[in-house]
Amino acid sequence: MLRKEQNDLLTQTGPGTPFGQMFRCYWVPALLADELPENECPPVRVKLFSERLLAFRDTDGKYGLIDEFCAHRGVSLWFGRNEEHGLRCPYHGWKYDTTGQCIDVPSEPIESGFCKKIKLKSYPLVKIGPVLWTYMGPPDKQPPLPEWEFSLVPPEQVFISKRLQESNWLQAMEGGIDSSHVSFLHRGDLGSDPLFKGAKGNKYNLSDLQPHFEVVEQPGGLYIGARRNAENGHYYWRITPWVMPNFTMIPPRGDHPMHGHFWVPIDDHNCWAWTYDFHPTRALTKEERAAMEAGQGLHCKYVPGSYRPLANKDNDYLMDRAAQKAGRTYSGVEGFAIQDSSLQESMGPVCDRTKENLVSTDNGIIMARHRMLRAAKAYQDKGTIPPGVDPQHHHIRSVSIVLPPDQAFKDGAKEALTRHRVGAAQTTV
Amino acid sequence: MLSESARMTTAEEARCRIDYPNSKPRATKIIALDPQSEAVVKRLAQGKWQQASFFTSVDFDGAPRGGENWSMKAWLSDLAGRTKDLIDEVATADLVVMVASAGTKPKTAGVIAEACGVRKVMTTALIIGSDEHTDEELSRTLAALRPHAGMLVIASDDDYIEQMLVALRA
Numbered sequence: 001m002l003r004k005e006q007n008d009l010l011t012q013t014g015p016g017t018p019f020g021q022m023f024r025c026y027w028v029p030a031l032l033a034d035e036l037p038e039n040e041c042p043p044v045r046v047k048l049f050s051e052r053l054l055a056f057r058d059t060d061g062k063y064g065l066i067d068e069f070c071a072h073r074g075v076s077l078w079f080g081r082n083e084e085h086g087l088r089c090p091y092h093g094w095k096y097d098t099t100g101q102c103i104d105v106p107s108e109p110i111e112s113g114f115c116k117k118i119k120l121k122s123y124p125l126v127k128i129g130p131v132l133w134t135y136m137g138p139p140d141k142q143p144p145l146p147e148w149e150f151s152l153v154p155p156e157q158v159f160i161s162k163r164l165q166e167s168n169w170l171q172a173m174e175g176g177i178d179s180s181h182v183s184f185l186h187r188g189d190l191g192s193d194p195l196f197k198g199a200k201g202n203k204y205n206l207s208d209l210q211p212h213f214e215v216v217e218q219p220g221g222l223y224i225g226a227r228r229n230a231e232n233g234h235y236y237w238r239i240t241p242w243v244m245p246n247f248t249m250i251p252p253r254g255d256h257p258m259h260g261h262f263w264v265p266i267d268d269h270n271c272w273a274w275t276y277d278f279h280p281t282r283a284l285t286k287e288e289r290a291a292m293e294a295g296q297g298l299h300c301k302y303v304p305g306s307y308r309p310l311a312n313k314d315n316d317y318l319m320d321r322a323a324q325k326a327g328r329t330y331s332g333v334e335g336f337a338i339q340d341s342s343l344q345e346s347m348g349p350v351c352d353r354t355k356e357n358l359v360s361t362d363n364g365i366i367m368a369r370h371r372m373l374r375a376a377k378a379y380q381d382k383g384t385i386p387p388g389v390d391p392q393h394h395h396i397r398s399v400s401i402v403l404p405p406d407q408a409f410k411d412g413a414k415e416a417l418t419r420h421r422v423g424a425a426q427t428t429v
Numbered sequence: 430m431l432s433e434s435a436r437m438t439t440a441e442e443a444r445c446r447i448d449y450p451n452s453k454p455r456a457t458k459i460i461a462l463d464p465q466s467e468a469v470v471k472r473l474a475q476g477k478w479q480q481a482s483f484f485t486s487v488d489f490d491g492a493p494r495g496g497e498n499w500s501m502k503a504w505l506s507d508l509a510g511r512t513k514d515l516i517d518e519v520a521t522a523d524l525v526v527m528v529a530s531a532g533t534k535p536k537t538a539g540v541i542a543e544a545c546g547v548r549k550v551m552t553t554a555l556i557i558g559s560d561e562h563t564d565e566e567l568s569r570t571l572a573a574l575r576p577h578a579g580m581l582v583i584a585s586d587d588d589y590i591e592q593m594l595v596a597l598r599a
Contacts, residue, residue: 001595001596001598002596003595166438167438210579212575212578212579212580212581213579213580213581214571214575214580214581214582214583215580215581215582215583216583217583217584217585269440313432313434313435313438314431314432314434314435315432316432316433316434317434342434345434345438346434346437346438348438348439348440348442348443348446349438349439349440349443350440350443352443352446355446355451357451357452357598358596358597358598359524359551359597360524360526360551360552360553360579360580360597361579361580362596363553363580363582363593366592366593366596366597367582367584367589367593369592369596370588370589370592370593373592374586374588405575405576406572406575407572408567408568408571408572408575410564410568410571411564411568
């Protein structure tokens with residue numbers, strides 16, 4: 001459990017909140033690059049950390065992420081005209097460049113220099129791989145660009161999607177580091193989903209329902225190791241790195257693509273669940289890409305024209321009690337992503353952690369909270385840059401491996417847990 | 430019309446959750462496995478806890494035996510210096526937390542774990558002081574504890590133990 005004030009601290013990320021200030025130290029995914037597919041394309045509304053913003057791509061291909069509302073009368077610039085190196089408000093013609101600088105106020109003489117006095121708040125927006133990233137912290141503390149492997153491999157090796165999750169970011173993220181739920185909630189899919197089935201490791205997952213855990217701190221966050229019995233007294237380890245505050249990489253299965261998540265607060269009641277799949281050494285096959293586009297694996301189907309899952313709370317997540325009873329799905333909900341989101345949204349917009357009863361196998365979650373609380377305090381008290389900001393902390397890998405019983409995963413998988421080179425083969429069972 | 434899930438996941442509905450204690454206090458026994466971890470356990474014991482008991486030393490008489498033929502005698506010492514029978518303490522525990530210092534090779538963990546196994550009590554082991562020891566020393570402690578703990582945590586700062594016990598409602 002958490003005390004109320006601790007729960008409030010970790011779940012409130014709006015402007016001026018202590019955790020929101022710390023969270024703004026990181027580069028975060030803001031939108032898919034495909035959402036701004038060409039120069040002068042329509043602008044896109046973006047809400048992050050309870051801030052209403054607008055993303056656009058100007059005549060020269062420059063990306064901008066600016067305050068959504070015109071400084072004149074507060075009109076949404078989503079209605080704006082993206083033309084000739086700027087976004088023009090359709091109400092009175094005020095025009096802004098990608099930095100939020102007003103570059104034209106038609107009602108005022110150019111000579112007056114009036115427009116130079118108008119500037120909207122803006123944040124950098126940078127394309128790395130298939131994602132546009134933003135940094136919303138103090139400009140003088142802007143860190144180097146992120147170096148996550150999925151965003152650095154060639155485009156044919158990666159697939160990325162995002163979905164709206166209608167809950168606070170923390171309960172979504174905590175699901176990602178809660179390894180023990182996989183053997184229950186997702187057990188029906190391990191043997192059937194095309195992006196999971198066939199791996200030898202699945203056999204260990206399904207035959208040992210009482211995994212043992214080891215939690216080890218690493219510079220950027222944690223390694224959470226779950227071990228299950230394998231042959232000859234050896235252990236099958238699945239090691240999940242969590243990098244502060246919102247990144248995980250799920251241990252690989254066989255030669256399937258590697259995958260994981262980012263969870264980014266939209267506001268305190270909603271977040272983006274980003275899901276990436278990449279293969280470090282080869283292009284995704286046509287079948288793999290088709291499966292991902294069809295919403296299999298960790299991805300989902302959408303309400304057409306949106307990033308809201310097709311199975312959502314408005315239709316009770318398409319709950320199928322017959323499938324639940326027959327064991328085709330454990331919860332009656334189809335697909336990894338919606339199995340997670342349905343339960344996490346059922347907790348309410350912000351989970352009340354004063355009522356929870358954690359058990360010792362929840363130590364990964366307990367440690368993650370501890371590290372975030374400690375980092376938020378250090379940032380607030382001393383301005384200490386939190387773990388996970390340094391791009392070196394992004395050079396990590398998840399691992400699945402069989403080790404002798406007396407070998408610690410931190411030793412036996414030490415090399416495999418570090419990404420020494422983009423494109424090196426993964427360690428997987 | 431809104432679905433039931435849509436109606437029930439609003440902030441307004443969250444406020445209608447029944448407010449009552451949904452669990453009984455759990456008995457947690459925290460045992461220091463070596464002299465270095467004793468100081469940490471003693472400090473922890475000064476806090477306010479629901480049903481946590483703290484022990485600082487272990488003495489054994491005879492080799493452990495498993496299953497129904499348990500005949501080993503093992504003793505804990507509480508903070509007042511009173512001797513307690515390990516089996517009796519484990520029998521009344523919901524969770525046993527072992528605290529070990531990095532670099533040690535705590536033989537007593539096996540005895541405690543065996544007692545927990547007989548009584549079907551979960552075990553967690555925490556390793557403290559990892560920053561002061563080499564990787565090799567830490568690995569030795571991990572290897573010694575791994576067979577005996579369902580959850581094994583290396584904590585870089587002692588504060589974590591307190592946070593964990595609070596989180597577990599000890």
